[in-house]
Amino acid sequence: MDLTDRARADALDAKDPLAGFRDRFVFADDDTIYLDGNSLGRLPRPVAEGIAGGVESWAARMVGGWHEWIELPAAVGDRLAVACLGARSGEVLVCDSTTVNIFKLAHAALDLRGGAIVTDAGNFPTDRYVLDGVARQRNRRLVVVGSVEEAVEVRDAALVCLSHVDYRSGSLLDLASVTRATDALVLWDLSHSVGALPIDLSAADLAVGCTYKYLNAGPGAPAFLYVRRELQADFRSPIQGWFGQRAQFAMGPRYDPVSGIERFLAGTPSVLGTLAVDAGLQLVAEAGIQRIAAKNAALTDLLIELFDALLTDLDFELGTPRESSQRGAHVSLRHPEAWRIARALIERAKVVPDHRPPDLVRFGVSALYVRFVEVWEAMRRLQELVVSGVHHDVSAEPRRVT
Amino acid sequence: MDLTDRARADALDAKDPLAGFRDRFVFADDDTIYLDGNSLGRLPRPVAEGIAGGVESWAARMVGGWHEWIELPAAVGDRLAVACLGARSGEVLVCDSTTVNIFKLAHAALDLRGGAIVTDAGNFPTDRYVLDGVARQRNRRLVVVGSVEEAVEVRDAALVCLSHVDYRSGSLLDLASVTRATDALVLWDLSHSVGALPIDLSAADLAVGCTYKYLNAGPGAPAFLYVRRELQADFRSPIQGWFGQRAQFAMGPRYDPVSGIERFLAGTPSVLGTLAVDAGLQLVAEAGIQRIAAKNAALTDLLIELFDALLTDLDFELGTPRESSQRGAHVSLRHPEAWRIARALIERAKVVPDHRPPDLVRFGVSALYVRFVEVWEAMRRLQELVVSGVHHDVSAEPRRVT
Numbered sequence: 065m066d067l068t069d070r071a072r073a074d075a076l077d078a079k080d081p082l083a084g085f086r087d088r089f090v091f092a093d094d095d096t097i098y099l100d101g102n103s104l105g106r107l108p109r110p111v112a113e114g115i116a117g118g119v120e121s122w123a124a125r126m127v128g129g130w131h132e133w134i135e136l137p138a139a140v141g142d143r144l145a146v147a148c149l150g151a152r153s154g155e156v157l158v159c160d161s162t163t164v165n166i167f168k169l170a171h172a173a174l175d176l177r178g179g180a181i182v183t184d185a186g187n188f189p190t191d192r193y194v195l196d197g198v199a200r201q202r203n204r205r206l207v208v209v210g211s212v213e214e215a216v217e218v219r220d221a222a223l224v225c226l227s228h229v230d231y232r233s234g235s236l237l238d239l240a241s242v243t244r245a246t247d248a249l250v251l252w253d254l255s256h257s258v259g260a261l262p263i264d265l266s267a268a269d270l271a272v273g274c275t276y277k278y279l280n281a282g283p284g285a286p287a288f289l290y291v292r293r294e295l296q297a298d299f300r301s302p303i304q305g306w307f308g309q310r311a312q313f314a315m316g317p318r319y320d321p322v323s324g325i326e327r328f329l330a331g332t333p334s335v336l337g338t339l340a341v342d343a344g345l346q347l348v349a350e351a352g353i354q355r356i357a358a359k360n361a362a363l364t365d366l367l368i369e370l371f372d373a374l375l376t377d378l379d380f381e382l383g384t385p386r387e388s389s390q391r392g393a394h395v396s397l398r399h400p401e402a403w404r405i406a407r408a409l410i411e412r413a414k415v416v417p418d419h420r421p422p423d424l425v426r427f428g429v430s431a432l433y434v435r436f437v438e439v440w441e442a443m444r445r446l447q448e449l450v451v452s453g454v455h456h457d458v459s460a461e462p463r464r465v466t
Numbered sequence: 467m468d469l470t471d472r473a474r475a476d477a478l479d480a481k482d483p484l485a486g487f488r489d490r491f492v493f494a495d496d497d498t499i500y501l502d503g504n505s506l507g508r509l510p511r512p513v514a515e516g517i518a519g520g521v522e523s524w525a526a527r528m529v530g531g532w533h534e535w536i537e538l539p540a541a542v543g544d545r546l547a548v549a550c551l552g553a554r555s556g557e558v559l560v561c562d563s564t565t566v567n568i569f570k571l572a573h574a575a576l577d578l579r580g581g582a583i584v585t586d587a588g589n590f591p592t593d594r595y596v597l598d599g600v601a602r603q604r605n606r607r608l609v610v611v612g613s614v615e616e617a618v619e620v621r622d623a624a625l626v627c628l629s630h631v632d633y634r635s636g637s638l639l640d641l642a643s644v645t646r647a648t649d650a651l652v653l654w655d656l657s658h659s660v661g662a663l664p665i666d667l668s669a670a671d672l673a674v675g676c677t678y679k680y681l682n683a684g685p686g687a688p689a690f691l692y693v694r695r696e697l698q699a700d701f702r703s704p705i706q707g708w709f710g711q712r713a714q715f716a717m718g719p720r721y722d723p724v725s726g727i728e729r730f731l732a733g734t735p736s737v738l739g740t741l742a743v744d745a746g747l748q749l750v751a752e753a754g755i756q757r758i759a760a761k762n763a764a765l766t767d768l769l770i771e772l773f774d775a776l777l778t779d780l781d782f783e784l785g786t787p788r789e790s791s792q793r794g795a796h797v798s799l800r801h802p803e804a805w806r807i808a809r810a811l812i813e814r815a816k817v818v819p820d821h822r823p824p825d826l827v828r829f830g831v832s833a834l835y836v837r838f839v840e841v842w843e844a845m846r847r848l849q850e851l852v853v854s855g856v857h858h859d860v861s862a863e864p865r866r867v868t
Binding site for chain 1: 492493500505529530531535564566598603687704709716720735822
């Protein structure tokens with residue numbers, strides 16, 4: 065181990081303009097180095113307060129709370145649009161899950177365009193599974209390609225669905241140029257970029273994403289969807305729910321969706337969940353997405369340098385682009401014993417990464433609460449653990465969740 | 467006003483075996499008589515604690531919390547099955563919204579059965595709107611009838627969707643006999659009966675319902691769905707999400723749903739919402755659904771008696787069955803000025819009912835926290851308000867939410 069690296073990490077922390085944001089999070093255990101905020105972000109105090117405030121408001125106002133709550137999905141969507149998405153007011157809605165939102169937007173897109181659905185074999189599982197179902201329901205071809213270059217080359221495509229940042233490699237696509245490269249509507253999954261990197265949806269048609277990673281809104285918090293304003297009039301949700309209805313409380317005989325983005329609401333939205341999203345995104349807005357992205361780049365740069373220095377002789381390979389402009393906020397290391405190593409790090413070394421099959425150990429940095437010295441310490445412990453062979457003691461049987 | 471009635475109401479409260487449950491709820495304002503628990507139930511202290519516990523567990527365990535949270539939708543579903551639904555283990559799932567769950571089960575039913583979709587013109591709006599969309603998506607006829615008798619007579623029906631308790635009149639259908647009266651699959655919406663009345667799904671095929679009314683799980687808490695065990699193998703969710711996938715974290719190339727009820731999960735479920743449902747249903751279980759139903763019958767009996775005594779000369783008509791065995795836990799009164807009267811009760815008399823168009827003032831009794839004397843006081847204030855004509859001062863313009 066190189067003490068120079070530790071000193072350098074300390075120096076980076078000392079001049080980190082976001083260092084103070086760490087105190088806005090709840091640390092139940094200060095020793096654990098948590099590098100899985102790209103799976104589930106830590107609890108920010110303002111989110112805990114937002115949820116508690118929602119509970120109090122329910123107790124005090126009861127059904128009268130809906131006079132304000134009913135605006136939340138679009139109002140929080142508007143704030144998310146400004147803080148993180150480069151979208152306009154009336155283009156973003158916080159609701160349902162990423163899965164359900166992909167389903168809604170994919171069906172709506174196929175109402176407008178003939179042709180195939182295209183996705184990438186490396187896309188996140190739920191995206192691929194949902195699109196497989198949608199393709200069968202609509203009697204369309206599902207084309208699963210191996211790269212973004214192939215995706216935009218498919219002829220007669222109605223819809224192309226891609227992840228902005230790959231959940232395994234962390235590779236970042238150029239959203240605007242990919243969108244321009246195809247005549248199909250492009251549906252972006254922003255789950256692994258929202259809150260970590262600046263996003264500019266001004267060139268984009270459709271997007272979805274989750275809020276429990278870099279927006280720190282909590283396990284199963286509502287997701288979001290984006291539909292470019294100019295497309296909305298022609299877009300209809302396949303799930304014709306009462307929260308998308310014009311004059312909802314007239315409870316009329318026929319479904320007649322509102323004209324704006326709220327037509328993509330389905331059932332009664334989660335009030336506490338939406339308040340959590342609001343509090344989470346406001347913390348991101350306060351820190352500023354440019355400063356967050358700069359720190360994420362510096363944290364992942366340091367991680368890759370340490371990988372080069374400490375791990376290349378130990379059967380590890382870098383599974384993530386070296387250029388910070390080409391990646392998101394996580395770094396994956398390939399190793400034949402990836403699953404055992406990830407478990408051993410959690411159980412023996414108090415470092416929390418995650419494992420993605422078949423051979424990745426994935427480390428997420430979350431600029432709002434991860435320190436440079438933690439990245440240094442995590443890589444040091446990882447080296448020590450693999451050199452010692454402790455991971456061989458871990459049972460090889462994968463658990464249901466990793 | 468008849469002071470005898472007040473004394474009788476006090477006597478009923480004095481011998482009420484559920485009286486103590488009122489202390490399990492948070493009363494921010496003791497003066498308000500809240501008779502809208504059939505729209506949004508009050509906050510129970512155990513639900514506030516369940517949510518706070520979930521937030522703590524997130525802070526302490528972070529992503530490791532999923533080792534337990536992942537079981538919640540089915541585990542809480544099992545507890546709901548026993549406490550409230552007369553269903554078996556593995557038949558109920560807590561997830562998504564009622565709207566999304568109707569969508570999922572309706573599509574799944576049409577995979578198995580040819581023929582029309584049937585519903586009742588008085589069914590809740592979201593049920594009718596969703597089914598309208600599903601019918602168009604599947605190129606099926608949607609038959610909207612005027613009564614349950616007509617619904618079961620429709621020939622060539624694939625699916626009949628009905629509400630167990632009508633959201634306007636409060637009429638209660640005989641679930642078993644209606645299910646037997648048709649060869650179609652029957653999808654029951656239990657939103658206005660679950661937690662208020664005993665339900666026996668042993669004869670039923672499919673059901674959905676919400677948890678924010680008599681289960682008091684909070685605004686937008688997750689809904690539930692039920693699929694009879696024998697049907698599950700042939701049922702597929704149209705929304706092929708990763709939480710319904712066998713070996714979810716293998717993240718394999720093809721969608722392959724788990725064999726049980728969890729195949730109806732879509733995206734990442736709301737952990738805090740599901741914990742709220744769990745706490746809410748456990749309070750119902752502790753009180754016992756039979757005792758709850760008996761008190762609801764007594765409360766609505768008293769309300770109807772007071773209507774007869776105080777309101778029949780004031781242009782009111784009873785919009786709910788007189789026989790307690792034929793109604794749920796709310797009573798609707800028809801009046802040409804229903805909207806103004808409902809607003810005036812809230813703004814001037816500290817009584818909270820709701821209004822349902824065109825002409826109903828709806829009063830819900832929630833056995834766990836409504837007292838007999840509150841029903842007496844509410845009807846007394848209602849009489850006084852209409853006699854005085856105060857409601858004529860209320861603006862006639864309907865607000866978006868009532």
